[in-house]
Amino acid sequence: MIRIGTRESQLAVWQASQVKNLLSEQGVEAELVYIKSEGDVDLKTPLYEMGVQGIFTRSLDIALLNNKIDMAVHSMKDVPTQLPEGIAQAAVLKRASWKDLLIYKGEHFTFDSELAAASCIIATSSIRRKAQWLNRYPHHTIENLRGNVNTRLRKLEESNWNGAIFAAAGLERIGLRPHNSMELDWMLPAPAQGAITVACRSNHEKLLEICNRFNDTDTALCTKIERDFLRALLGGCSTPISALATISNNRVVFNGNILSVDGKHKVELHKSLAVTEAIEAGKSFASELLANGGQEIADGIQKNNGR
Template identity: 35%
Template sequence: MTLRLGTRRSALATTQSSWVADQLRALGHDVELVEITTEGDRDQSTPLASLGGTGVFVSALRDALREGTVDLAVHSLKDLPTTPEDDLVVAAIPVREDPRDALVARDGLTLGELPAGSTVGTGSPRRRAQLEALGLGLDVRGLRGNVDTRLGKVTSGDLDAVILAYAGLSRLGRTAVVTEVIDPIQMLPAPGQGALAVEVRVDDAATRDAVMALEDADTRACVLAERAVLAELEAGCSAPVGALAEIVLGDAGDELSLRAVVGSPDGAGDLRRSVTGSPADADSLGRALARTLLEDGAADLAPLRTTENVSTTENVSTTQNVHTISTVHTERHGA
């Protein structure tokens, strides 16, 4: 049986899907790539928030799954709304690429070296909010398009710099253009950034069994915690929310360390909080951290609730060990 793998047509999406296909082929499966055009691919000019968030890259692939046109679909995990689908399941989350953001700037400059007034392109409200909060005096401008289109804005001189996900540049073999990999202390990535989701139909046991061999348990725990923050905040993929979870060595073995930020769209302030706990409690850790953010005023900083991504999952207990280790930032802070 040939597995039909649905993918977007962009170079990055095709590269990611080809990597998954190669992993499956190495396990003895025949795999055929099936290209699907999504709304986000057709409209390259409208801001993603106006289109309905990054979920616009997902719906066409899910439709193809449901119609039986494809047997599995590969998504950038940060594009997936957090509300689960009854008839679809993420059967595998492979090992994650570097989740950080990357700066590509003229003349090899870093964020701290860009002069005040420099133009920096990004289509992400999360990146914009955190950039503004750094107080560097940068002129942040909206940006859409594929990786080459965005990079071309710098080489042409239209922009002084752009910010992209390092993982995408890495998968495309383009890391040589990166002038700075941005420290999460300055800019927390999008929940799930750098990770892939392999989605199948719930009732397709054969494909699900084949795909499950690609699963990486540590990656799933980390992205589960990050996406739980979004779900509990009832925030859409395009909200100014960043989160990053890592598996670290604690006194009693592996621990999950989770950081999150909610930023003001105009950069007037941001709220950062952290928790640690067991990787087995990833979902509840993320939800507990989100409730801490809300209790400390996150909803006053940014509009969070969207129709794109409202979670239907019930709240869970917060009796596990939660340590808040960061402070509220209500003013601009330097790099």
């Protein structure tokens, strides 16, 4: 019996259950093991003040290395770009929507012009979303919003905020996307947003081989490029870095950016190259972005973070 480690939130359990079903299709029996993460315990501190990367994965990593579970299932955007020694990426599932959503109060803000004209209070705990939002709507106010999907929806309903930003994939997976929502097509996602990844101990060769059977190679390549881009720049929830790689006609189309925390400064990159040339592209994309104005923003972020 394979033990699948998961956080206790509705979304995390849904994701782990998908992996359980995929294992069942391979004739492998599995059970879910629930583990509480630091990110689930502290629901007040903004994510970018909590030691950043690994806040939702550390407890599962420890359980994996201590042989309390055999695999862990994560939202891939939560996983540090450098895995702990002894842990390997076993599979990446086919990506769902990479987009962010604005859930707004009532029936308002269905058009960009309304948002631009209004003085709004928008909630998010993501420094990436905050920076991109303020870059587009500098006159708006951003409030912190923490908790799992259900908790954040409740807090939005009980607040005086005009809206809050969520990942589309998370809401859609558990059937909670409300009608009063709009896709933010202009907002670039966090690297690997919308993807689910499976981690195993690196010496568990049989399980790694089984998981590889349901690995989606296109999603694995795109998320590798995005995460390499993130790692080569700065690296975590405390940096307003966005990246999206997609594949069309055997070519990788890449869009990435870095913003100052206040959203006043932004440097973007748009690239296209053949799939066969793309495996190490994330690092070169990051170098190009830094050379074309991104370094100044990165230095400012590092200074503000006390590095």
